[in-house]
Amino acid sequence: MSSSTLPSSDSPTIAFIGGGNMASAIAGGLLSHGLTPRQLLVVEPFAATREALKAGHGIDALPAADERLAAASLVIWAVKPQVFAEATQPVAPFTRQALHLSVAAGIPTDAIARWLGTERIVRAMPNTPALVGLGMTGLFARAGAQADDRRQVERVLAGTGQTLWVTEETQLDAVTALSGSGPAYVFYFLEAMAQAGQDMGLPAEQALQLALGTFVGAATLAQRSPEAPATLRERVTSKGGTTFAALESLRGSQVAEHFITAMKAAQARSAELGAEFGR
Numbered sequence: 001m002s003s004s005t006l007p008s009s010d011s012p013t014i015a016f017i018g019g020g021n022m023a024s025a026i027a028g029g030l031l032s033h034g035l036t037p038r039q040l041l042v043v044e045p046f047a048a049t050r051e052a053l054k055a056g057h058g059i060d061a062l063p064a065a066d067e068r069l070a071a072a073s074l075v076i077w078a079v080k081p082q083v084f085a086e087a088t089q090p091v092a093p094f095t096r097q098a099l100h101l102s103v104a105a106g107i108p109t110d111a112i113a114r115w116l117g118t119e120r121i122v123r124a125m126p127n128t129p130a131l132v133g134l135g136m137t138g139l140f141a142r143a144g145a146q147a148d149d150r151r152q153v154e155r156v157l158a159g160t161g162q163t164l165w166v167t168e169e170t171q172l173d174a175v176t177a178l179s180g181s182g183p184a185y186v187f188y189f190l191e192a193m194a195q196a197g198q199d200m201g202l203p204a205e206q207a208l209q210l211a212l213g214t215f216v217g218a219a220t221l222a223q224r225s226p227e228a229p230a231t232l233r234e235r236v237t238s239k240g241g242t243t244f245a246a247l248e249s250l251r252g253s254q255v256a257e258h259f260i261t262a263m264k265a266a267q268a269r270s271a272e273l274g275a276e277f278g279r
């Protein structure tokens with residue numbers, strides 16, 4: 001994407017409420033796509049996190065909301081679901097004209113609209129590979145967000161990776177369970193594969209290198225191949241061979257079923273967060 005598709009240097013600013021992991025990942029994507037630190041405002045109450053934003057991205061963050069937020073055409077909500085409601089109070093008076101983008105897990109746009117007194121809201125569920133421009137973000141637009149608003153969100157997130165729109169807000173609970181939390185499952189399997197490599201006599205460094213290279217290679221193959229993952233899996237699996245032995249063991253332990261159950265727990269937790277903190 002060319003930098004001309006993002007706001008130019010005299011355009012209004014993008015404000016982040018909360019300057020932690022996700023804000024930093026999205027801000028990193030924006031800065032690598034032509035925005036300057038001066039075009040970004042961050043409200044972040046913790047001094048250490050403000051210092052990390054300055055050191056990592058050159059962004060000067062504010063300890064609390066003030067009238068400078070009124071310059072923002074887009075406000076990105078990157079606070080934990082538990083503090084979202086209280087965080088809106090000092091921000092709302094300055095940002096009624098802005099488009100609002102929330103990345104908070106679970107919190108429904110009904111609640112955000114009520115807290116902020118605006119209907120121009122898009123909800124996003126990004127993931128941490130956004131840090132390296134390889135994120136996956138699911139998006140849902142409230143009816144009050146216009147086509148231009150949706151395009152602005154797509155442009156802003158373009159530097160973080162791929163985006164897709166869902167049509168029902170409840171589908172974001174599934175997106176959260178799949179791609180939002182998904183990097184943690186991948187890291188979990190990576191850890192297990194590297195541990196197994198060590199148990200079988202490989203040095204830790206080599207075990208991790210083999211596991212990591214296998215993940216990247218297999219994911220890239222699946223992405224580039226026209227064939228379904230199941231077909232690619234069958235190609236690796238010689239009858240009576242080593243992969244067959246491993247897959248039989250996985251089936252015997254019902255790993256796929258347990259995995260699906262685990263992801264449904266994440267989906268349920270997303271809905272629960274909404275019910276608990278979106279009142």
Ligand SMILES: NC(=O)C1=CN([C@@H]2O[C@H](COP(=O)(O)OP(=O)(O)OC[C@H]3O[C@@H](n4cnc5c(N)ncnc54)[C@H](O)[C@@H]3O)[C@@H](O)[C@H]2O)C=CC1
Nearest residue numbers: 018019020021022046078079080081087103104105126127
């Ligand atoms: N970490 C992840 O993989 C993903 C996180 N999310 C969502 O992103 C949101 C933020 O998560 P993280 O960045 O991981 O958390 P984080 O804890 O790194 O960042 C949240 C930041 O909000 C700040 N904060 C607390 N109260 C505030 C207030 N009243 N006003 C302004 N800032 C305040 C905190 O000091 C903290 O720096 C969460 O709602 C989470 O559900 C979404 C997708 C993926």
Ligand SMILES: O=C(O)[C@@H]1CCC=N1
Nearest residue numbers: 105176179180181182
């Ligand atoms: O664990 C969480 O609640 C957040 C949402 C998706 C990834 N991290």
